[in-house]
Each structure stands twice: as structure tokens, then as C-alpha cells.
Amino acid sequence: MEIVIALFFSTLRQAAPLLLTSLGGLFSERSGVVNIALEGMILFGAAAAAITVNRIEVATGGQVAFWIPWVGLLAGALVGGLVGLVHAIACIRYRADQIVSGTAINIAALGAPSIVLQVLYNNTSTSQEVVNRLPNVPLGPGSVSILVIVAFLLVPLVWWVLFKTPWGLRLRAVGEHPEAAETMGVNVIRMRYTAVILSGVLAGIAGAYLSIGFLNQFIRAMSAGAGFIALAALIFGKWHPFGVLGATLLFGFAQALAIQLQGGDILPATIVQAMPFILTMLVLAGFIGRSRPPAAVGKPYDK
Amino acid sequence: MGRYFFLLVNLLVLLTMLLAPWAVPMREFDGTGYLLNPLGPINPQGLALPEGLTFGWIGPVFVLWILLLLVASGVLFLPNAESRARGLYVLGGLGLALFALEALLFYQAVSAANEAALAAGARRPPLRRFALSLGMYAGFFYSLALLLLARMQLPGGRAFLVRLRGVVVPVFSLLLAVVVGALVVAVLRPGLGTEGVEGVGLRELVAGKLDLVTYTFQILFSPILSLPGLFNSLAFATPLIFTGLAVSFGFRAGLFNIGAPGQLTIGALFAMLAGVYLPLPGWLLLPAAILAAALGGALWGGIVGWLKARFGANEVINTIMMNYIAASVLLFMLAANEYRFFGQTVRLPFKAEGFEGRSEEMQEGARIPLMIHILAPDSTFSWALPLAVVAALGAYYGFRRWELGQRLLLTIVAMVLGFALGGLLPGFPVTISSALASQLLNGSFLIAILALLFYNFYLFRTSAGYELRATGLAPKAADYAGVNLKRKTVLTMVIAGALAGLAATHYVLGAGMDGTYRLKTAIPASVGFDGIAVALMGQNMPLGIFLSATLFGVLLAGGVSLNAQLGISNQIIQVLQALIILFIAVGGLLPRYFTDPLRAAQIETEAKAEQEARQAKSAPAGGN
Structure with missing residues (x-):
């Protein structure tokens, strides 16, 4: 029983960043822009959050205060949104290949934090540990970070926004048939900018969760593929909030299981670590259900 | 609009020349340098140049550059395209000549000072890290830009650039990436020689930052200068x-x-x-x-x-x-020898003994030799590789009539024969420095x-x-x-x-x-x-x-x-790569006819039509 409870909480913790990122990707892809840069946005967000909190702590002399982690979260969201803006400008304004642009951001996310870390901490792979972490809230027999709760509450909210509001209808129209949406008076370009920036903000929050919620420092490449798995969850979840919830719970469970098995007698850790990625490939191959992307996804829009 | 943009560029070049170091005759290991500038040297750390080393010519050369910039600004407003082009070509050529003169004067002065010091009994030359710097580079690139601009004035200029878009877009993206990379470096690091010095003026600060940026890229590109x-x-x-x-x-x-x-x-x-x-x-x-x-x-x-x-x-x-x-x-194979599967112990033979995750050594026969051992085994130059290349090229280009498959087969045979024959030829002894011998090129x-x-x-x-x-x-x-x-x-x-x-x-x-x-x-x-x-x-x-x-x-x-x-972390190169990818993805921020093949074709067709119309005009009595 203890193992089941531990596995349950571990699943929630592992699924939360995937869920946040995946819901962000949902906006972007529903608007017609492929966002393979989610991985990089998580890393930028994580670095921004950890570094901001650390700088505040240094400036205030190691003070523990309620507001400090929230400023870090804000910084993570902001930087994530800025990176989203870069991706949006490249893909929308300059009609760049969306995958190439996303790849550029992912590569930058491996290098850029290291340069800043080198200047601040004279080391290229980790930031200093922070004291002010995002608060945990009690949940039944255990506790989880507040962002885990937020992530799961976002699911019905995103569903409501996408399927019950005019804005959501417009967003979906833009991703399915931008020309038709434009003739109905929807500003396609603005919708896409909003959606891509929003996906950056959510991925940045996921990053902040990793660096100042789940852990207490930034580590180079700490997302370890979460952005890509979130993308797979999006496909598996058929670009629907509740589908995404199910998919991220499945991936989160796989990761939680991997952690539980580590150090045990059952399977070597190196093999267990590869399991979520193998699962992702099986999902993508359609062994576990087919899905259809938004019709206009990946195509630059020409007026 | 284009012309006023050009004026702005001129102003920028002038500003760069005013503020940036032109050349650095002397530099410490940590980067602190003695910076030459037309307005006088910038030297916050108080480095002392060897006796008698002066660079008085920088002032007059700067005046020449100002003149050149002024004339260029005027030339672009000439009404006739032909004379604009001619003027810009001349100015671009003059600029390049001026740059060559600067470089010559600088390197001569430095090597003269070094020789004098050595003659006076110094064990090592006093000036070991010296180089031109941003102020002179600005003149060089400005002159190149003038030449390009001159070509643009002539008919078909835009089509000329569009035809070269396979080069224009990547090179332009590289330049943009370098500029952004420079900004990143300038923001993150203090200027060279200005950190911790009391009473540094704004001019020193700006020059220090520009020197930092220039030196960063000089270090990055420095490997091309030695074997x-x-x-x-x-x-x-x-x-x-x-x-x-x-x-x-x-x-x-x-x-x-x-x-x-x-x-x-x-x-x-x-x-x-x-x-x-x-x-x-x-x-x-x-x-x-x-x-x-x-x-x-x-x-x-x-x-x-x-x-x-x-x-x-x-x-x-x-x-x-x-x-x-x-x-x-990879980790599974090489990180450990023993694993537990469902309670059973499984042994893997691949990891070699020791803390590090590594395999056993390759057998002798599976090793690829170092390049230096192929070019010059036992410090004797071998003709094998050069002869193989010559034979292959000769066979490939000598038998143009043959069918491609046979031609390639023949080329391979010729290459192998050339390699074998070259290996038999007597080589000549060469000295290989230890720095060269330790390179891992294989x-x-x-x-x-x-x-x-x-x-x-x-x-x-x-x-x-x-x-x-x-x-x-x-x-x-x-x-x-x-x-x-x-x-x-x-x-x-x-x-x-x-x-x-x-x-x-x-x-x-x-x-x-x-x-x-x-x-x-x-x-x-x-x-x-x-x-x-x-x-x-x-x-x-x-x-x-x-x-x-x-x-x-x-x-x-x-x-x-x-x-x-x-x-500065060498991760800067990863960032540069990312920037290059991003800038190429957006077509170098250039107009769309550089990236869209249809629009590019349209530009070329227009240029051709224009040219034909002009020919018809200049020879009205020709056909009828």
C-alpha cells in the first residue's frame, strides 16, 4: 500500500510539468504553429526562475520570504513567454520552417544558460541551490507543490476556454482553416502570436516548477526530454485537454515507475530510464490509437 | 530611403572608428591591452610599449577615412547610376588599399620593435600578442560593402544578389549571429582592462567593451593562423x-x-x-x-x-x-559490468576495468592512424596520399567520355594504385613540431x-x-x-x-x-x-x-x-550555432525573394526583360 501511495504522488509530480507544457503546446498547435521548442522553453524558464531567486537571496542576504519564489516563477514565465515570442516572430512574421526555428531554440537552451552560469557561478552546469522554493500544499497523506495543483486545475479551464468561449472557437478555426477564419473577421496573425507566447509562458512555468518547485537549483538540460514527451502527449491526447491529461498521466506514471524501480532488483536503471521514450515511440506509431492534427498545423499563413 | 539608410551606416562606421580600438600592439594573457585609437591610445592599466614604438600615422589615416566616408555619402546622391557605380568602385578600391596600408604599417612597426629588442639582448620578443582590431576591420568591411553597393547600382544588381542567395543568406545569417553573440558577450563580461580601475572614463569603458568583443572573436577564429x-x-x-x-x-x-x-x-x-x-x-x-x-x-x-x-x-x-x-x-553497455534482472545477476563483458565508463582497447588492425602519420610516417614525407589524389583526379577528369559508373571505378583503381605507388617512392625528411604531432586529426x-x-x-x-x-x-x-x-x-x-x-x-x-x-x-x-x-x-x-x-x-x-x-564558456559556440540556425530559418531577415524560389525567379526574369529593353533602346536601327 505504501508503494502505491508513493507511486501515486510520484506520478502527480512527474506528470505536472508534462501537463503544463503540453497544455501550452495545445494552444500553439491548435493555432497552427508546431512548437518543438517547448523543451528549450522549459529550460529557459527553469534557468530564469532559479537564477532570479538566487540573485534575490544574495541581494537580501539569504532571506526566506513568501514572495521570493513567486517572483522566480514570474521570471520563468516571462522568459518562457519571451522565447515564445522569438519563435512566434520567426514562424509567423518571417515564415520560418517551424521545426527548424524550434530546433534552434532548443540548441540555444543548452548553451545560453551555461554562459550565464559561468559568469555568475563560475561553473557551466548548475546554479547555486536556492532556499526559497515554491510552497507545497498538503494532499491526503502527502503533499505536492502548489504548481501540481495548478496544472491539474488548468485542464478544465483550458477545456472551457477552447470549447466554450468565442476566443477558443476562433483559435481552433485559425488552426483548421486560417483563410476561412480570416474571412470571418478573425485576426489570424494575432491569434497565433497570442497562442505561441502563451505556450512559452506555460512551458516557462513548467521549467520554474522543475528548478524551484521539484528541485532547488537549475541543472543544465534538466528537462531531460520533458518538452518532447509533452509534445508526444499532445499527439496521443488528440490535441484535447482531457486527452492530454490522460496522456501526461500515463507518461508521468511511466517515469514514476522508472524511479521506483531504480536501485531495485527488477530492472537496471539505465533500461528503466529509456522506458518513457520507448513508450512515446509506441504511442506515436499508433499502436495505442490514432489521432489527427489540426489541419493547418506547420503551415505559414499568407494573407 | 535606401540612401538615408546608407548615410546612417556611414555615421555608424565613423562612430566605430572613433570609439573602437584600431589595433592592439600589446596584450597580456588575461586580455588587457594597449589600444590604439586616432584620438590617442587607450590604456587604463598603464601598459608600457617598448621605446621608440609610435603609431603617429593613425591620425592622418583616420582623416583619409573621414574624407572617404564623406565622398561616398555624396556619390550615392549622384543622379546617374553609371557614375554612382564607378565612384563607389573607386572608393571601395581605395578603402581596401588604405586598409592594406594600415596593416602593413602596423605589422612593420611591431616587428621592427621586436627585432630591436631582440638585438638589444632580450630573450623573447616583447610584443607577442598583437593584432589589428575593430576600427580597422570596420574600414575593411565598409570597403567591401562599397564594392557590393557599386554592383547594386548597375542594372541587374538585385538579380545578381538573388542569384547568389545560396551564399548571401548563410553569410548574412552568420554576420547577424556574430553581432548578437557579440552583444551577449558584451553584456555578460566586463570590458577588458577596465575592471577594478579607478576613474575610468566613458571612452575607456566603450573601447574596453569593443576590445573584449573583438578579442573574443579573434580567439575564436585564431586556429586558422597556425598549422x-x-x-x-x-x-x-x-x-x-x-x-x-x-x-x-x-x-x-x-x-x-x-x-x-x-x-x-x-x-x-x-x-x-x-x-x-x-x-x-x-x-x-x-x-x-x-x-x-x-x-x-x-x-x-x-x-x-x-x-x-x-x-x-x-x-x-x-x-x-x-x-x-x-x-x-550506451550507458547500459559501458557504465557497469553487472546488472540485476528480476533478482538474477547478469554480467556484461564490455566495460573495461576502472572508474570511467569505457570499452576495451581496439585491436591493432582496427585503428585508423593519425593524419600526420599518413602524410609523413616516421617524419618522412610520404607521396602516397598526394599521388593518390592526383591519380584519382587525373583518372576522373581524363576519361570524361566514359559512363559514370566505369569512370568512378577507374578513379578508385587509380587512387589505390597511386597510393601504393606513392608509398614506394622515396620521401624526404620533415620536422614535425610536438604541437602538430599531438593533434588528433586522423x-x-x-x-x-x-x-x-x-x-x-x-x-x-x-x-x-x-x-x-x-x-x-x-x-x-x-x-x-x-x-x-x-x-x-x-x-x-x-x-x-x-x-x-x-x-x-x-x-x-x-x-x-x-x-x-x-x-x-x-x-x-x-x-x-x-x-x-x-x-x-x-x-x-x-x-x-x-x-x-x-x-x-x-x-x-x-x-x-x-x-x-x-x-567565457565555450558554450558560446553552441549559442552561435543556434543563432545561425534561427537566422537562416528566417532567411537572414532579408526580403522574401532571397528565400522563396518563385519570387527569386521573378526577380531574375524582370532583370532579363529590363536588360533586353535597354539593348533594344541602345540599338534602335538594328532590326527594322
Whole structure:
């Protein structure tokens, strides 16, 4: 029983960043822009959050205060949104290949934090540990970070926004048939900018969760593929909030299981670590259900 | 509008010349320098130049530059296009001459001072780190820009640039990336020589920052200036050529292969298994090991291709997933000897003893020699490689009439014969410096060149390659023309994977990682991502891939000393790569006719029509 409870909480913790990122990707892809840069946005967000909190702590002399982690979260969201803006400008304004642009951001996310870390901490792979972490809230027999709760509450909210509001209808129209949406008076370009920036903000929050919620420092490449798995969850979840919830719970469970098995007698850790990625490939191959992307996804829009 | 922009550029150049260091005759190891400037030297740390060394000519030369800038500003407002072009050509030429004069004066003064000091009994020359700097570079690039602008004034100028877009877009993107990279460095690091000095003025601060930025890029590009540096750069470039080809090959068929890191890893694993364990005679072992490297990569790429062809699974995410899986497989094989499976203990023989995760050593026969040992074994220059190249080229270009297949076969025979014959010829002794002997450039570089040639011939000289490119350009049309798209997808990923896998020949069989003939878990698989930048920068062309791989090789080699001297992480190169990819993706922020082939064609047609109209006008009595 203890193992089941531990596995349950571990699943929630592992699924939360995937869920946040995946819901962000949902906006972007529903608007017609492929966002393979989610991985990089998580890393930028994580670095921004950890570094901001650390700088505040240094400036205030190691003070523990309620507001400090929230400023870090804000910084993570902001930087994530800025990176989203870069991706949006490249893909929308300059009609760049969306995958190439996303790849550029992912590569930058491996290098850029290291340069800043080198200047601040004279080391290229980790930031200093922070004291002010995002608060945990009690949940039944255990506790989880507040962002885990937020992530799961976002699911019905995103569903409501996408399927019950005019804005959501417009967003979906833009991703399915931008020309038709434009003739109905929807500003396609603005919708896409909003959606891509929003996906950056959510991925940045996921990053902040990793660096100042789940852990207490930034580590180079700490997302370890979460952005890509979130993308797979999006496909598996058929670009629907509740589908995404199910998919991220499945991936989160796989990761939680991997952690539980580590150090045990059952399977070597190196093999267990590869399991979520193998699962992702099986999902993508359609062994576990087919899905259809938004019709206009990946195509630059020409007026 | 364009003209006022030009005036703004002139102003910017003038400002740069006023504020930036023109040349640095003397520099400490930490970067602090004595900066020359027309308004007087900038020297906050109080370095002392050797006696008698003065650079009084900088002032007058600066006046000449001001004149040149003024005249250029005027010339662009001339009404006649022809005279504008002529004026700009002359000014550009003058500017280049002026730059050459500056460089000459500077280097002469420095070497004269060094010689004088040596003659006076100094053991080492007093000036060891000296170089031109941003102020002079600004003049040089401005002159080049004038020449380009002159060409633009003449009819068909824009079409001329558009025709060269395969060069214009990457080069312009590189420039933009350098500018952004410079900004990043300038923001993050204090200016050289100004940190911790009391009462530094604004001029010193600005000059220090500009010097920092210039010196950063000088260090990054410095490997091209020495033979060991060049060897080092090519050693870094070798795996980039392979991975660049792997990515390009996918691009050509319309597939995005982000899986080069994983393909490289599995290729390395296969090469290691063959090189360590295959019981083959020496002459067969190396080819078998090289083939194994290709096979491993082909397998890893082929799986993704098959998943795409069979299930329509997106290759982008799958190749990324395969990277993570490959990393796990490598760790599983080499990180430990013992594992527990469901309570059972399983032993693996692959990891060699010791703390580090590494394989046993390759057998003697599976090792690729260092390049320096191929060029000059036992410090004696060997004719083998030069003669092989000459024979191959001679055979290829001497038999133009032959059918391509026979011609290539003959070329290979000629190459082998040339190599054997050259090996028999008496060489001459050469001295190899220890710096050169320690470079890790190995025979894998030659395999990379062969891979480039394969890429070129397969894609552009065979019908299979034609089909592949057609699939990439217009899959529906290719399908209609009878190309089997699914088979093409699998084949493309197999070949792309094999190309990436061959990069293992450098790391494992050629000991290109650290000089030991082993596979280590620390193999830098991320060069697979660098391949994306190489492919985009090289515009998927063989020569372009070679040049861009070499460029990144130089930067990577230079990045090593950057960290030691200026405390800037060599991750800056990764950021530069990312920026280059991003800027190429947005077409270098250039107008759309540089990236859209249809619009480019339109520009060229317009230019042609214009030219014909002009010819008709200038010869009105001609036809009727």
C-alpha cells in the first residue's frame, strides 16, 4: 500500500510539468504553429526562475520570504513567454520552417544558460541551490507543490476556454482553416502570436516548477526530454485537454515507475530510464490509437 | 530611403572608428591591452610599449577615412547610376588599399620593435600578442560593402544578389549571429582592462567593451593562423561533416533528421564491438569496423524511417526519442559490468576495468592512424596520399567520355594504385613540431571527404538521387511519377543514419576524442545537433557542408582557449550555432525573394526583360 501511495504522488509530480507544457503546446498547435521548442522553453524558464531567486537571496542576504519564489516563477514565465515570442516572430512574421526555428531554440537552451552560469557561478552546469522554493500544499497523506495543483486545475479551464468561449472557437478555426477564419473577421496573425507566447509562458512555468518547485537549483538540460514527451502527449491526447491529461498521466506514471524501480532488483536503471521514450515511440506509431492534427498545423499563413 | 539608410551606416562606421580600438600592439594573457585609437591610445592599466614604438600615422589615416566616408555619402546622391557605380568602385578600391596600408604599417612597426629588442639582448620578443582590431576591420568591411553597393547600382544588381542567395543568406545569417553573440558577450563580461580601475572614463569603458568583443572573436577564429590550429580545427570538423551530411541527406528528401546523436552513438557502439571483438585478419578488420559504424547508424535511422513509412509516425519526435534511447543503451553497455534482472545477476563483458565508463582497447588492425602519420610516417614525407589524389583526379577528369559508373571505378583503381605507388617512392625528411604531432586529426577525415563525394554523386548524378530530391521538393509529384515514397523514406533514413554512424570512425577507431582507441560513455554525441547548423549553413550542398563544418571546427578549436583566457564558456559556440540556425530559418531577415524560389525567379526574369529593353533602346536601327 505504501508503494502505491508513493507511486501515486510520484506520478502527480512527474506528470505536472508534462501537463503544463503540453497544455501550452495545445494552444500553439491548435493555432497552427508546431512548437518543438517547448523543451528549450522549459529550460529557459527553469534557468530564469532559479537564477532570479538566487540573485534575490544574495541581494537580501539569504532571506526566506513568501514572495521570493513567486517572483522566480514570474521570471520563468516571462522568459518562457519571451522565447515564445522569438519563435512566434520567426514562424509567423518571417515564415520560418517551424521545426527548424524550434530546433534552434532548443540548441540555444543548452548553451545560453551555461554562459550565464559561468559568469555568475563560475561553473557551466548548475546554479547555486536556492532556499526559497515554491510552497507545497498538503494532499491526503502527502503533499505536492502548489504548481501540481495548478496544472491539474488548468485542464478544465483550458477545456472551457477552447470549447466554450468565442476566443477558443476562433483559435481552433485559425488552426483548421486560417483563410476561412480570416474571412470571418478573425485576426489570424494575432491569434497565433497570442497562442505561441502563451505556450512559452506555460512551458516557462513548467521549467520554474522543475528548478524551484521539484528541485532547488537549475541543472543544465534538466528537462531531460520533458518538452518532447509533452509534445508526444499532445499527439496521443488528440490535441484535447482531457486527452492530454490522460496522456501526461500515463507518461508521468511511466517515469514514476522508472524511479521506483531504480536501485531495485527488477530492472537496471539505465533500461528503466529509456522506458518513457520507448513508450512515446509506441504511442506515436499508433499502436495505442490514432489521432489527427489540426489541419493547418506547420503551415505559414499568407494573407 | 535606401540612401538615408546608407548615410546612417556611414555615421555608424565613423562612430566605430572613433570609439573602437584600431589595433592592439600589446596584450597580456588575461586580455588587457594597449589600444590604439586616432584620438590617442587607450590604456587604463598603464601598459608600457617598448621605446621608440609610435603609431603617429593613425591620425592622418583616420582623416583619409573621414574624407572617404564623406565622398561616398555624396556619390550615392549622384543622379546617374553609371557614375554612382564607378565612384563607389573607386572608393571601395581605395578603402581596401588604405586598409592594406594600415596593416602593413602596423605589422612593420611591431616587428621592427621586436627585432630591436631582440638585438638589444632580450630573450623573447616583447610584443607577442598583437593584432589589428575593430576600427580597422570596420574600414575593411565598409570597403567591401562599397564594392557590393557599386554592383547594386548597375542594372541587374538585385538579380545578381538573388542569384547568389545560396551564399548571401548563410553569410548574412552568420554576420547577424556574430553581432548578437557579440552583444551577449558584451553584456555578460566586463570590458577588458577596465575592471577594478579607478576613474575610468566613458571612452575607456566603450573601447574596453569593443576590445573584449573583438578579442573574443579573434580567439575564436585564431586556429586558422597556425598549422597545428588548422589540424585541430579539421579534427573538430570531421565528425561535423558526417553529421552535417546525415542531416542534409534527410533535408534533401524532405525529412528532418534530428537523430544524428543517437545514430552516431549506436554507430560507435557497433564500431567498438567490431573493433574489439571481431576475430578477423588485420587488413579486413578495419574495413569491417568502419562498415559496422555505418551499419549501427543505419539501423538506428532505419527504425525511424520504417515507423514513418509503415505507421506515419512523425520522424522528428521519433529521432529525438531514439537519441535518448541510444544514450541509455550506451550507458547500459559501458557504465557497469553487472546488472540485476528480476533478482538474477547478469554480467556484461564490455566495460573495461576502472572508474570511467569505457570499452576495451581496439585491436591493432582496427585503428585508423593519425593524419600526420599518413602524410609523413616516421617524419618522412610520404607521396602516397598526394599521388593518390592526383591519380584519382587525373583518372576522373581524363576519361570524361566514359559512363559514370566505369569512370568512378577507374578513379578508385587509380587512387589505390597511386597510393601504393606513392608509398614506394622515396620521401624526404620533415620536422614535425610536438604541437602538430599531438593533434588528433586522423584518417577519418579522409573517410569524411569520401562521404562528401558519395553525397555529391548519389544525389546529383544518379537516378535514385534524383528521385530522392524530387521526393523532397514535391512528394505528390514524385509519387505520381512512380517513386515509391515509403521505400524512399526508409532508404533515406538508412543512408542518413549510416552517414551519422560513420562519425564514430573519428571518435572510436581514430581515437579522435582524447587519443585513446576506446569507446567512452562521454562520447560527445551532441555533435549530431551541430550537424543541423552545418547542414543549414551549407545549404545542403557538398562544398557548403565542408566549408561550414570547417568553420564550426575552427570555432570549436578556438573556444577551448576562450575559456582559459577570458573566462567565457565555450558554450558560446553552441549559442552561435543556434543563432545561425534561427537566422537562416528566417532567411537572414532579408526580403522574401532571397528565400522563396518563385519570387527569386521573378526577380531574375524582370532583370532579363529590363536588360533586353535597354539593348533594344541602345540599338534602335538594328532590326527594322
